[in-house]
Amino acid sequence: MPEECIYIARSSAIAARALAGEMMVMNSADSTFFTLNEVATAIFQAADGQTPLRDIVRNRICEEFDIDPEEAQADAKKFVTELSGHGILLVSNQPLVSETR
Amino acid sequence: MSLMSDVGQKATNLGVPLAVHMDVTYRCNERCVHCYLDHDDHGEMTTFEIKGVLDQLAEAGVFFLTFSGGEVFMRRDFLEIVEYARRLMFNVKIKTNAVMIHEKEARRIRELGVDAIQISVYSHRPEVHDAITKLPHSFERTVKAIRFLHQQGLRVTIANVLMTANSSDHAGVQELADELGVQYTLDPTITPMMDGSTSVLSLRIPGEELSEIFHNPDLVDNQEEFCAPPKPASAEDLEGYSCSAGHSLCYISPYGDVFPCVQFPLPTGNIRQQKFLDIWNYSPQFKEVRSIRVKDLTTCSSCSHAGSCSRCPGLAYMEGNMRGPSTADCEKSFYKTGVPTANMLRQGLTKPRAGAQLVQIQMAAVTA
Numbered sequence: 001m002p003e004e005c006i007y008i009a010r011s012s013a014i015a016a017r018a019l020a021g022e023m024m025v026m027n028s029a030d031s032t033f034f035t036l037n038e039v040a041t042a043i044f045q046a047a048d049g050q051t052p053l054r055d056i057v058r059n060r061i062c063e064e065f066d067i068d069p070e071e072a073q074a075d076a077k078k079f080v081t082e083l084s085g086h087g088i089l090l091v092s093n094q095p096l097v098s099e100t101r
Numbered sequence: 102m103s104l105m106s107d108v109g110q111k112a113t114n115l116g117v118p119l120a121v122h123m124d125v126t127y128r129c130n131e132r133c134v135h136c137y138l139d140h141d142d143h144g145e146m147t148t149f150e151i152k153g154v155l156d157q158l159a160e161a162g163v164f165f166l167t168f169s170g171g172e173v174f175m176r177r178d179f180l181e182i183v184e185y186a187r188r189l190m191f192n193v194k195i196k197t198n199a200v201m202i203h204e205k206e207a208r209r210i211r212e213l214g215v216d217a218i219q220i221s222v223y224s225h226r227p228e229v230h231d232a233i234t235k236l237p238h239s240f241e242r243t244v245k246a247i248r249f250l251h252q253q254g255l256r257v258t259i260a261n262v263l264m265t266a267n268s269s270d271h272a273g274v275q276e277l278a279d280e281l282g283v284q285y286t287l288d289p290t291i292t293p294m295m296d297g298s299t300s301v302l303s304l305r306i307p308g309e310e311l312s313e314i315f316h317n318p319d320l321v322d323n324q325e326e327f328c329a330p331p332k333p334a335s336a337e338d339l340e341g342y343s344c345s346a347g348h349s350l351c352y353i354s355p356y357g358d359v360f361p362c363v364q365f366p367l368p369t370g371n372i373r374q375q376k377f378l379d380i381w382n383y384s385p386q387f388k389e390v391r392s393i394r395v396k397d398l399t400t401c402s403s404c405s406h407a408g409s410c411s412r413c414p415g416l417a418y419m420e421g422n423m424r425g426p427s428t429a430d431c432e433k434s435f436y437k438t439g440v441p442t443a444n445m446l447r448q449g450l451t452k453p454r455a456g457a458q459l460v461q462i463q464m465a466a467v468t469a
Contacts, residue, residue: 013214015192017164020115024108024164026192028216031256033104 008056008080008089009049009096016044027087034088039065040079047089049096053080112162112349113342118381120165120350121158122363125151125182127171127355131198131234133221135264135304137294138171145355148178150373152185154353157377159189169196169363171355180209187213194219196260199246200239207249217256219286220247223266225273233266247281258284263314264291264304271320287320290429292364293419308453312436328437334408339396343412347390351381361390365415367423390414393424400426404443406434428453 010016015026023041025034036044039061046056057076062069083089090096112119126145127138146154158166166186173179173195186193195210196219202210210218220243224230227240234240250257259281261267261274271287278285289306293299318324342348347361354360357372359380369387370380381387393414396402399422401412411434416427426444432453434442441451448454 010190012187014190015164015187015214015216016190017159017162019108019111019117019119019162019164026164026216028192028214028256029254031216035104035108 005093006053006077006080007049007051007092007095008043008047008053008084009092009098010044010047011087011090014088018045025088029087032086034086039067039075043076043079044083044089047098049090049098053077109345109349113345116382117162118158118349118351119163120167120345121163121353122167122169122350123151123154123353124169124171124355124363125173125179126176128175129170129172129198130175130200131172131236131239133223133234134266135233135262135291135301137292137301139294140171143356145176146357146373148181150357151182154357154372154377155182155186155189155191157372159191161378161381164192165194165350166191167194167196172201173197174201174206180206180213183210183213183215187215192216196221198234198239198243199250200236200242202246202249204249207246207253207255210250211253211255215255217258218250219258219260220250222247222259222261222274222277224270225277226270229267229270233264244277244281247283251282256284257281258286261285261287262291263287263289263306265306266304268306268310271314275319287314289314290364292416308432308436311432315433315437330438330440331406331409331434333405334395338408339402340394342393343395343398343401343410344414346414347387351387359384361387362415364413365390365418365423367415367418390423397424398426399424400443400447405440406431406438406442410434410442 013027013029015028017024018041021038021041023036023044025036042061042064043056046060053076054073057072058069061067061072061076080089080091084091109119127140128142129140168183174197183193193215194217195215199220222230222243223233230240231237247257259274259278261271263271275285289311291301291305294301314320315328316324321327346365350362352360352363353372359369359372360366367386369384395407401407410430412430413427414423416429417423417425420428428444431442431444435445435453445453
């Protein structure tokens with residue numbers, strides 16, 4: 001079975017800023033406020049809509065944080081699902097146009 | 102500690118300007134009787150300059166950005182500025198009288214992902230509101246705009262500044278907010294004008310009425326706790342700061358002047374002449390503000406309210422000493438609890454004297 005290809009992009013409805021390496025994120029739609037840990041921040045920052053999630057995890061997360069690739073892929077999917085549920089990340093099986101810088 | 106206050110503390114510890122209040126103009130379509138601003142344009146920053154400032158603020162770590170004025174929509178480029186700010190992923194709040202917001206603007210504000218809008222409403226009675234703003238039909242237009250914004254699903258708060266002319270109208274404005282499905286906040290603070298004139302201070306509501314407001318459970322949440330006698334200040338309270346102005350927030354005027362807060366007119370530098378972070382990190386004025394702990398305050402450090410007072414260092418500065426008491430806050434502490442402050446006792450007062458003599462220090466770097 002071919003490996004699932006997921007693209008992720010940051011929603012234009014959110015506000016976000018890094019504070020000491022951790023991302024603060026707020027969704028203006030419901031004013032939910034999150035802070036992301038360093039690994040989650042790295043995924044969030046790499047969410048350009050063009051790079052598949054598996055490449056983000058393999059090339060950036062595993063290298064930067066020395067995490068087991070299989071475990072990292074599973075955790076990343078879980079994290080992406082959660083943040084897309086809060087309207088913070090957009091998820092598609094096609095490349096997305098990022099509306100944020 | 103909530104996640105938000107945890108983040109605020111972290112920003113203070115790291116010296117990060119988490120929040121910035123930016124007035125994009127002092128021009129206004131209303132002429133409110135209590136307003137402290139000079140509405141002439143003395144050389145506002147251009148669209149290009151403001152975008153450059155926003156780039157710098159994003160780089161500096163600013164997350165919460167409040168646009169205010171004057172009336173923000175007096176700038177034709179205002180929504181372009183908001184759009185740029187949102188692309189830089191700021192959390193954007195807007196303060197406005199909303200008179201120039203129609204369905205189209207409301208929709209655009211929602212599309213841009215603005216977090217919240219605060220709108221001034223002085224009374225539920227059109228004639229009282231319009232007499233304060235001096236703009237005929239402003240009540241009707243403002244309320245219409247609130248409906249447009251609410252229909253778009255935006256978070257709207259009515260800000261009700263109280264003064265002698267509308268002091269009995271807060272219940273009516275609160276009912277209006279309920280009817281419109283928006284939040285309500287009350288503010289009894291009137292500050293002197295930028296030209297130093299203190300004439301507007303005569304519009305302040307008398308202290309006795311302040312007491313009624315603080316003891317009104319419809320206006321104050323957790324009223325019992327809010328009005329409880331002060332607890333002795335802890336060692337932690339005395340080592341702390343009375344306000345986040347200059348620690349994790351600052352104010353930028355339409356001319357690029359940077360201050361610790363909109364209500365703290367201590368000039369620290371001008372963003373047209375220096376980089377924002379150079380002003381924030383190295384200005385002697387910011388350093389001085391940050392060096393002051395509650396234990397360093399003259400009079401206030403020994404006050405029974407020291408641990409709970411909302412002392413505004415900006416108002417204290419306007420009274421002549423940023424380490425001194427802010428009489429307006431002494432009044433608030435007294436009328437909340439009935440317990441005299443150290444500042445009052447020092448003057449032999451058992452009740453606050455009416456109206457502190459505040460002097461609004463004129464902006465130093467206003468460009469002609």
